[in-house]
Amino acid sequence: MSADNHAKPDDDKGEPHENDKCMDDGHQRRPNEGMSKLRAQVTSAVANIPSLVIVLLCVLLLVFFVIIIALAVQVHSSGSSEPPRCLTATCLATAAGVLGSLDAHADPCVEPYALACDGAPSPLAGHRSRLDAQARLRHSVHHRLRHLVDLVPPNAPETSAASKVKRFYETCMEPRGLTNDAVAVFVHMARQAGGWDLIRTSAWSMQSWDRDTTLEKLIVGLGVTPFFRITVASPDVSVIRVEPAGFAFPSYEYYADGAPKHQKELLQAYRQLIEKVTDHLRDVPASRTNSAIADVIINYERRLLERLRPLGNLTEPYRKTNVAGLKGLVPIIKWDQLLTAFFQGQSITNETPVFLSQPHYFQGLSQIISTTDTTTLNHYIMWRMAMKYAPHLDKQVRSLYYRFMQTINGAPDVDVPEEEWWEQCARHTSHYLGHAVGKLYSDTLEGKELLVQQAREIAEQVRQSASDRINSVAWIHMKQPLKDKIKDVQFQLGYSRELTDKKLDDYYLNLIVKLGSHLDNVFEAEKFLTMKQAALLRGRRDSKLDEMWPISPQDTEAIYQYEKNTVVVPLAALQKPIFSLDQHKALQYGSFGSLVGSLMFKTMDRTGMDMGSQPVFSDNATRNDYQAKLRCLAESYPSLSKEKDLRINGQLTAGEALADVAGLVAAYQAFKERANGMERLPGLDWSPEQLFFIGYAQSMCESIREERVVNWNATSTSAPNRLRVLQTLQQVPEFAAAFQCSAESEMRRNREPCYAW
Structure with missing residues (x-):
């Protein structure tokens, strides 16, 4: 290669091109500056590649772990019996109602009654000695009655039952x-x-x-x-x-x-x-x-x-x-x-x-x-x-x-406040004109047909579970008589659907109610009630209403009729906390189911066991074991007072205790057969099984003065509700299992089970 060829590039550098001559010094510097920045960015990027790789790997790992956790939750949910939570307005309201009475600090394995009821204790007015669910319902019914009386037209026919209700009350x-x-x-x-x-x-x-x-x-x-x-x-x-x-x-x-x-x-x-x-x-x-x-x-x-x-x-x-x-x-x-x-x-x-x-x-x-x-x-x-x-x-x-x-x-x-006399008048009116007041009450209650229908379904399910459970009760040697009697129990729920205004007017035709003297009206009403009681003897046509409905729709106490082997639940008793359509199923079975079960098993208490065509315990072995179970239950009540060792007369209340245990077990069994997939309530950590027992206890919440219990202890066949709940739950192992109570917990320690049911 010649010397000229080697020198040419240098010449080109030294002598600018024609276009370059048109550029000023600024134009000559910018391309060099841009290239420098680009080189710097590339160099920086290359230098940061390890960091970027690390960040990317972290993101990928995070996504991976999220996917793993989601899959684990999904697998756990699909394989677990824990149900989802209900978030509807009804469930929220129900949860709020449950929370209203709960004492969150109480341990269910120590004091389940306190857990269910002590969150919002009901103070007793100065002149009252007891307040329970039925008393609250009764007070509500009396308020409603006062309003219903006002709605009866002043110009209603004098002979109409509604008019007589209005005159009696006023x-x-x-x-x-x-x-x-x-x-x-x-x-x-x-x-x-x-x-x-x-x-x-x-x-x-x-x-x-x-x-x-x-x-x-x-x-x-x-x-x-x-x-x-x-x-x-x-x-x-x-x-x-x-x-x-x-x-x-x-x-x-x-x-x-x-x-x-x-x-x-x-x-x-x-x-x-x-x-x-x-x-x-x-x-x-x-x-x-x-x-x-x-x-x-x-x-x-x-x-x-x-x-x-x-x-x-x-x-x-x-x-x-x-x-x-x-x-x-x-x-x-x-x-x-x-x-x-x-x-x-x-x-x-x-x-x-x-x-x-x-x-x-x-x-x-x-x-x-x-x-x-x-x-x-x-x-x-x-x-x-x-x-x-x-x-x-x-x-x-x-x-x-x-x-x-x-x-x-x-x-x-x-003194009883005179301003509360209106409630005494409501009570008197309801007592003497029960069916007429009941029709006023039931006619204005919306949704009663569905209410009664669902209550009946639960009652029938509890009956079936009760019959099935008898097969597992070892101390009943001859089981069929009791199973037959349970099968024959009649359920009278709600109100009379056949009662028309005309039939009601005819029923009260002979009752005289005048304006002027309340005592005169009471005298006439007593005479009338005796006449109606007498009419029952031969089953006269005008006695059919009393035969079917010994209590009225506005009554709040459910009863068991021994002679007729019938459980009667009036319409007013089908209200919270006993029963309502918007209650969680666990609460329905825990409260209403246990109530029906307890009443049904009065068939085997001291009065009911020999009623009917044959005794439910016909063999001596079963009768002896029955008495042994009653003695065990009578001796296993906790103390009435935490401060003093006050004991109730368990000998009188043991029959009730056995019916309570048998009824609660039947209700729980009926509930468990339908509890699969049942939703939890929002804001509550309780499982449906635990909620069942909370519902049972809350239906029994009661404020009662100790003096009342002491005064009636010698003759009462019913224990205070707190003792009923504690006694029953101690004898039902399903409760301890639901709350995972240890063998050292208060509900199990030193509590010898009677194995009553």
Whole structure:
């Protein structure tokens, strides 16, 4: 290569091109500067490649882990029994309702009742001693009734049932109707019934007083029950029931000389009531002082109650006999005359069946009456009339009566606020015109058909589970009789669908309700109720409503009818917290299902076990084991008070405890068969199984004064709800399993299971 060829590039560099000559110095520098920046960026990028790779790998790993976690959750969800959560407005409202009573700090394995109920305890008003779900429902019903009465047109036909409801309630509420000669009306009626030494006329004398005539007039015409009460036991087979009655207290223990202090105080309160009321009613000088009259009445009631066997020691709670047997047992009573007057227009013969409660009491009744002087009989019998109508007399007597009732129920000795008289009037109206009030109530309740339908479905499911469970109860050796009786249980739920306004008007046709005197209306209503009770004996056409519905739709207490083997749940009881359509299923089964189950198993308590065509426990082995289970349950109640070792009389309440355990187990089994995939409630960590038991406990939430429990402990066959819940849950292993309670937890430690069911 020549020297020229090598020198040419240098020449080109030294001599600018023609175009380059047109550029200034700035144009010559910019391309070099851009190239420098590009080189810097490339160099920086190359230098940062390791960092970028690391970031990218981190992102990929994060995505990978998210995918793994999502897949794990999906696999876990698909293989787990944990249900999803319900987030509807209904579920949110239900959850809020449950939370409203929950005490989140309470341990279910230590105090499940506190967990369910102590979150929002209900304070008791000064004059109240108990508040439970039924009492709250009852208060709500009374408010509704007051509104429904206002809606009855003033120009409604006088003979219509609705019009009679309106007149009865408004007359009760009218101060004039309560105070205007109420005592005078009572005195007039007492004289017509035979007279009383306190209020005798100049023509009356003790020698002219006729005990049998007075008994007939009081029992048949005024609903007063000295010595005994007459009702119809079973309309299906026309059986008359006769049971002891006519005492201030249900047991001799309250009258005994060696009674505990609190019972002596109750008897003293009763003495003061007698003295003050007789002093207020007296319109002539009596042959005895008020204090002496009180002694006479109390001593006579004590003598009668000596014949009444304690409920826990009853060897013969009832006897099936007939009128001839009744006359032979208590010959001093003119039964033919009395029963013919009571069941007017019906044939009463010696063969008419009689269901006699506490036959031991009646065995000694003739001897007691025949050895009692006439003056004592007069004071005792007529005092029973005064006690019957005291809630309807003037303000002074009403106040004395209600203060006495507060005392025996353990409430403070304060006056019942007069402004609450409206609720007493609502209660009286509902009692005396039950079916008419019930129709007003049910007609205005929306969604009742579906409500009753779903309640019936749950009841039937609990029945089936109850029957199935009997197969697993080892101590019942002959299972078929009990299974047959459970199968035959009838469910009467809600209200009468066949009751028209015309039928209702016909039913109340003979009831006279006037404006002016509340007490006169009560007298007429008592006569009317006795007439309707008598009509049940032969199943007359006008008694069908009472046969089907012994309680009315606005009542809040469900009952079990022993003679008819029927569970009756009124419409008002199908409300929260017992039952509602928008409740979670776990709550429905826990509250309503357990209620139905408990009532159904009254078929095997001391009264129900021998009812019907055959006893449910016919073999001695089962009967002996049954008694052993009752003894175990009676001894396993926790203490009534955490501060004091107060125990209830478990011997009286053990039958209820066994029914509660059997009923809850049946309801839980029915629930579990339908619980698969059931949603949880929002905001609550409880599983559906746990929610079932919370629902059961919340339906039993109760505020009760300790004094009330102590006062009635000697005779009550029902334990306070807190003890019922604790006793039942301790005996149901499914509860401990649901909450995973350890063997050392309070609910299991030192609690020997009775294996009752």
